[in-house]
Amino acid sequence: MNLKEFIRIAFHSLSANKLRTALSLLGIIIGVASVITMVAIGTGAQEQVTGQIGAMGSNLITVSPGFSRGGGGRISQDIADVFTLEMAEAIKNASPNIKHVVPTSETSGLAVYRGNNVRVRISGVTPEYQEVINHYPLVGRYVREQDVANSEKVTVLGSEVASELFGPENPVGQSIRVVIGDRSYSLRVIGVMESKGQVMMANYDNRIYVPITMLIKRGLKTRYVDGYSIEAASRDVAKSVVQEVEVFMTRMLGDADRFRVMSQDTILETVSQATGTLTLLLGAIASIALLVGGIGIMNIMLVTVSERTREIGIRKAIGAKRKHILMQFLLEAVLLSGLGGILGLGTGWAGGYWLSRGLGWPFSVSPVAVVIAIGFSVCIGLFFGIYPASKAASLDPVVALRYE
Secondary structure (H helix, E strand, O other): OOHHHHHHHHHHHHHHOHHHHHHHHHHHHHHHHHHHHHHHHHHHHHHHHHHHHHHOOOOEEEEEEOEEOOEOOEOOEEOOOOEEHHHHHHHHOOOOOEEEEEEEEEEEEEEEEOOEEEEEEEEEEOOOHHHHOOOOEEEEOOOOHHHHHOOOOEEEEOHHHHHHHHOOOOOOOOEEEEEEOOEEEEEEEEEEEOOOOEEOOEEHHHEEEEEHHHHHHHHOOOOEEOEEEEEEOOHHHHHHHHHHHHHHHHHHHOOHHHEEEEEHHHHHHHHHHHHHHHHHHHHHHHHHHHHHHHHHHHHHHHHHHHHOHHHHHHHHHOOOOHHHHHHHHHHHHHHHHHHHHHHHHHHHHHHHHHHHHHHOOOOOOOHHHHHHHHHHHHHHHHHHHHHHHHHHHOOOHHHHHOOO
């Protein structure tokens, strides 16, 4: 017998018991669909997060305060009053691969225009900040050097803030009141930022931007800033810039624990590893359903062997060899699991697409995941089909012919 004949007999046997075949297929379909759906969700989440981080620029480096160690009844906490405006220029001279160094400070406040008010994050910036974080005005202009030099009371609104306060009205040229703590300031709107949305834990559309000098001198009454955003000349030199900044800051402050330097590449690598592990975990959990489906195939094939005992005896009596019987039943198990894998792939693809769409994440299924899922389902059929096929092949033809 050739392979074509084996396949014809296998399809005839499976179609003869449609309900049993359908139930066996269902186990494999659910298993493969679960794997594909979970992998799609995990991959989509990874692309969503890495896309958000990448939107900030892969050559972005941040310098923030370190932690003071706890002990002797003291609690570990952030180190404050470390960075100044003057240090930004010194850091820029620390490496020829640094393009911009932007001192930044943030606080929360209340923005008020006529009868409308909204709680906002207030970011003190310099003109280069828009280039560093890749975020530009849609209407009007950004903070200028003259605004910083004179501590001008001007502001650029995030798109969400502009919509909440002004609706369809053009905010540029209007004045808003900003409440910081127990102080209130009148700020002239000079621009509105393009929509950037949520990036990690920060919502850039719910912010207002003011000159750094206006915020720290007028609003916060301090000479210190929160940290620095550094733009390296390129992604290739970002890691070397991190090392150079660390050496420079340690020499300047005398203690490496007083600051932390973090690059976007480092964050991307960490997040990618975490989300990759999560995707593997989700796929592993979903693959349990495939094992259950494989057990179902084994159960059905054992029943099939029992029902076709006389057929096996007749085929052996007319010359069929042990390897022919073994191949026949193995082929039926593999066809069953393979067909279930293909149907499961389509089901999982559709499920992953609609779930990703509902969550607002990118939909992505890697070809490797598809090949593994289908290959695993076929291997499941092969593995769980070996025992029933071996049992069928080892039947004594005389005993099989007398079976009722």
